[in-house]
Amino acid sequence: MSAYEQLLHRMQLITDLGAASAALGWDQETYMPDGAVESRANQLATLSTLIHGFTTDDSAVALASEAQAASSVLDVRKQRVVATFVKDHDRARRLPAELVEEQARTAAMAQDAWKRSRQASDFSIFQPLLTKTVDLKRREAELLGPTAHPYDALLDMFEPGLTVDVLTPLFTRLREGTVDLLSEITPRQNAVSDAVLYRSFGKDTQLATATSIITKLGFDMTTGRVDLSAHPFCTNFGNKDVRLTTRIREQDLRSCLFGLIHEAGHGMYEQGIPDDIARTFSGQGASMGIHESQSLFWENVVARSEEFWHWAFPILRDAFPDQLKDQTPRSFYQAINKMQPSLNRVESDELTYNLHIILRFEIERDLLTGDLAVADVPSVWNAKMKEALGVEPPNDADGCLQDVHWSFGGIGYFPSYTLGKLYAAMEWNAMQKDLPDASSHIANGNFAPILGWMRSNIHAAGRTELPREIIQRVTGRDLTEQDFLAYVGAKARNVYGF
Amino acid sequence: MSAYEQLLHRMQLITDLGAASAALGWDQETYMPDGAVESRANQLATLSTLIHGFTTDDSAVALASEAQAASSVLDVRKQRVVATFVKDHDRARRLPAELVEEQARTAAMAQDAWKRSRQASDFSIFQPLLTKTVDLKRREAELLGPTAHPYDALLDMFEPGLTVDVLTPLFTRLREGTVDLLSEITPRQNAVSDAVLYRSFGKDTQLATATSIITKLGFDMTTGRVDLSAHPFCTNFGNKDVRLTTRIREQDLRSCLFGLIHEAGHGMYEQGIPDDIARTFSGQGASMGIHESQSLFWENVVARSEEFWHWAFPILRDAFPDQLKDQTPRSFYQAINKMQPSLNRVESDELTYNLHIILRFEIERDLLTGDLAVADVPSVWNAKMKEALGVEPPNDADGCLQDVHWSFGGIGYFPSYTLGKLYAAMEWNAMQKDLPDASSHIANGNFAPILGWMRSNIHAAGRTELPREIIQRVTGRDLTEQDFLAYVGAKARNVYGF
Numbered sequence: 001m002s003a004y005e006q007l008l009h010r011m012q013l014i015t016d017l018g019a020a021s022a023a024l025g026w027d028q029e030t031y032m033p034d035g036a037v038e039s040r041a042n043q044l045a046t047l048s049t050l051i052h053g054f055t056t057d058d059s060a061v062a063l064a065s066e067a068q069a070a071s072s073v074l075d076v077r078k079q080r081v082v083a084t085f086v087k088d089h090d091r092a093r094r095l096p097a098e099l100v101e102e103q104a105r106t107a108a109m110a111q112d113a114w115k116r117s118r119q120a121s122d123f124s125i126f127q128p129l130l131t132k133t134v135d136l137k138r139r140e141a142e143l144l145g146p147t148a149h150p151y152d153a154l155l156d157m158f159e160p161g162l163t164v165d166v167l168t169p170l171f172t173r174l175r176e177g178t179v180d181l182l183s184e185i186t187p188r189q190n191a192v193s194d195a196v197l198y199r200s201f202g203k204d205t206q207l208a209t210a211t212s213i214i215t216k217l218g219f220d221m222t223t224g225r226v227d228l229s230a231h232p233f234c235t236n237f238g239n240k241d242v243r244l245t246t247r248i249r250e251q252d253l254r255s256c257l258f259g260l261i262h263e264a265g266h267g268m269y270e271q272g273i274p275d276d277i278a279r280t281f282s283g284q285g286a287s288m289g290i291h292e293s294q295s296l297f298w299e300n301v302v303a304r305s306e307e308f309w310h311w312a313f314p315i316l317r318d319a320f321p322d323q324l325k326d327q328t329p330r331s332f333y334q335a336i337n338k339m340q341p342s343l344n345r346v347e348s349d350e351l352t353y354n355l356h357i358i359l360r361f362e363i364e365r366d367l368l369t370g371d372l373a374v375a376d377v378p379s380v381w382n383a384k385m386k387e388a389l390g391v392e393p394p395n396d397a398d399g400c401l402q403d404v405h406w407s408f409g410g411i412g413y414f415p416s417y418t419l420g421k422l423y424a425a426m427e428w429n430a431m432q433k434d435l436p437d438a439s440s441h442i443a444n445g446n447f448a449p450i451l452g453w454m455r456s457n458i459h460a461a462g463r464t465e466l467p468r469e470i471i472q473r474v475t476g477r478d479l480t481e482q483d484f485l486a487y488v489g490a491k492a493r494n495v496y497g498f
Numbered sequence: 499m500s501a502y503e504q505l506l507h508r509m510q511l512i513t514d515l516g517a518a519s520a521a522l523g524w525d526q527e528t529y530m531p532d533g534a535v536e537s538r539a540n541q542l543a544t545l546s547t548l549i550h551g552f553t554t555d556d557s558a559v560a561l562a563s564e565a566q567a568a569s570s571v572l573d574v575r576k577q578r579v580v581a582t583f584v585k586d587h588d589r590a591r592r593l594p595a596e597l598v599e600e601q602a603r604t605a606a607m608a609q610d611a612w613k614r615s616r617q618a619s620d621f622s623i624f625q626p627l628l629t630k631t632v633d634l635k636r637r638e639a640e641l642l643g644p645t646a647h648p649y650d651a652l653l654d655m656f657e658p659g660l661t662v663d664v665l666t667p668l669f670t671r672l673r674e675g676t677v678d679l680l681s682e683i684t685p686r687q688n689a690v691s692d693a694v695l696y697r698s699f700g701k702d703t704q705l706a707t708a709t710s711i712i713t714k715l716g717f718d719m720t721t722g723r724v725d726l727s728a729h730p731f732c733t734n735f736g737n738k739d740v741r742l743t744t745r746i747r748e749q750d751l752r753s754c755l756f757g758l759i760h761e762a763g764h765g766m767y768e769q770g771i772p773d774d775i776a777r778t779f780s781g782q783g784a785s786m787g788i789h790e791s792q793s794l795f796w797e798n799v800v801a802r803s804e805e806f807w808h809w810a811f812p813i814l815r816d817a818f819p820d821q822l823k824d825q826t827p828r829s830f831y832q833a834i835n836k837m838q839p840s841l842n843r844v845e846s847d848e849l850t851y852n853l854h855i856i857l858r859f860e861i862e863r864d865l866l867t868g869d870l871a872v873a874d875v876p877s878v879w880n881a882k883m884k885e886a887l888g889v890e891p892p893n894d895a896d897g898c899l900q901d902v903h904w905s906f907g908g909i910g911y912f913p914s915y916t917l918g919k920l921y922a923a924m925e926w927n928a929m930q931k932d933l934p935d936a937s938s939h940i941a942n943g944n945f946a947p948i949l950g951w952m953r954s955n956i957h958a959a960g961r962t963e964l965p966r967e968i969i970q971r972v973t974g975r976d977l978t979e980q981d982f983l984a985y986v987g988a989k990a991r992n993v994y995g996f
Contacts, residue, residue, distance in 0.1 A: 034720055035739070038738070039738045223534060224531055237541065240533045241534035241537060
């Protein structure tokens, strides 16, 4: 076996263990009986320890250095596969196995506590486990550093190369643009009603319709499936087994439909990872930001466009004839694009969404430096909500307990959502240059060319290119908020008529 | 850490990997998309290889010998935990990792092929994978031997210490007793009608009723759950996470109800494994025969008794008032105990069931020695069915493709079912000595004393005792067919009135 093949074999072993771990995680969120929480935590911790061991042990050091040394004979793609392993390997070697094991065990317990905490709307149930999570993340950042800001070390895991220094001015410009646009919208708020979305919609029909729509978009049900969970997510156990979950609210049409399209965007990315890299460390999304660009592209750029509802409205009206009888494609398009500050990130609109993210970013950043105590998260959350969005959560379930991310230790993840929006707008502009009929394709329910463009321009690369390389290759430019602000501004003017 | 604690730690690692593997197996049978077959096979093979490695590598040799050497200071239960590891470790060291990996991969592919084969009722789809499975089993038996008969090596995995030499006369006596009893029943066949069972019963109601009944029996839904699959099974990922599956047939009331009670019997055994041994190699059933004694005790001794239907009939009649309006507890009891040769093992009665097993035992035994070719299985199956039971399958789906066992390599397993019946009858006699009111408890739906007796007499031991030790401790005797023949004879006389 060549050095590359030996490394490949090791990566297959590790990705198989990762798949098993992901399957146990999926099961925990969908079907696992409550009494199994502790034993599941043990199982996940064991897998995590093994994955860490096989990624970092002496034989992995030898495999990495031999593959690197022999790398010049490989094609560029394989060279990148080697480099990705070396990067993850170097990072993981900085983290002792005990820390990794403790994080996995804490995450399993914290996810359970978060669920109960949210159900009871009582932050104190989750608080000790969030404290533990933050402490472990602080230790992790120290071990991965030194970095200019401790948050940079965590950010790098989700968006390689991005730092607080870059993020701060980007978020400042984005906030300013958002506030400017909101000031145009607020006096015109009465022009758009979204009341139709909160009529009563049967749960089974919601799920069937949403599932049918993502299948039309291109989510492949022979290598994927859809289940229910408290918080929607997408996970995968290889590129041939992609699991989406959704939640259904009878009195809110958006939750299931747009939630599932969002997760299907992630899922189509995973299904688009080519087989040659599927069982390597490069067989995944390029970054969380690029991943979110896929989910948000389908959810917002496609499924919240006026063109989309020319095609989709008749389908939805067939499913809910009574509830939608007073609607037109245009009125429905306006309803789903009402831009108005609200409590919930997932259910907020494209424009104000980013204000939710900036708030979370600030809280995470300050928790990490210790400038904010965990006990103060609910009050600070509520204060920031009031300041940024002008609304205040009536309870913690609708406030700082609304997101699952912190419970699994995903600190540093939230900015990815906003980066995803910025990337998605840039991708859409680039796509329209290659596919001048893209909007018509959407209006005709012809999504194959759209997905095809994503497959070849974004999915095929997997993680063999950095996000910055992908965006430069596809758009010819660096990350910017300008495309997004132009896109969302045009939509606001269309929806609100100014 | 003491030598025992070090060994314990290793066993925890291995049982956690086993739990992950079982979870992937469960998922494959319940929710996995079809396109994932190959990647799931890779994942299972990887886990299997790791489990084999951690059980057999040099460090396992050291752990085993050190724990054995230091074993005299331990209590008897812990000594047995060490001994169980050593036994499995010795067995596994005889099997090279490549064989184990190939068996896991073959099993995953064979299970899929078996499903398709059964669906198409076309043995040729399954044949190449069964051939491969038998070849691999033959190699395994050789490596584990020498034994008097190659089948003995496989039998020992399921029923430690049992051999073809013992099984043959036992099965001969059992067959004779069965044939004698059938000769009394056959002329009286018209006295009992089971037509009620084949009326139309709504699937959802069947599942809800069966689930409610197993909960009353004592299956704990906080550490267990029920799903659907092509073939019913019970699996577990520790003693706190026990998964049952069932299948529902609208025109056959028995399939879901008795199938689920059967699996719940297995499940309550797993839920009854004490925590102190749960993550060791002793944290499972003593043998497959003892395991089957639990499932068959609940399915037959309890749920096919006249007393049980005094309690359960009103429940079932509430669920299906129209279908059961012409029935009494006694007529229903008679219907579910009609003893008559049929095609399907799972759906056959307590008496003729054993003839199905003897047939399978003979086929397995002869496949292993090569006296029977895989290609001839369908014709030999059909001939033996005709000879033993007087009926002939119209197609392979109802014939040699009806059971999942061979597809996962479970050759040597089938005798366990009949052993389970013999053990269950012996346990029932012993239980009645300790609990003279056992029958009244059943009639009152008071199952806690029954389950309690099983918990302390059978479950608590896990695999720290051999089946023979358990049966001798509980009944004071060795395995015999006499208790079963007396039990089933009394039932036949009650049902048919002779």
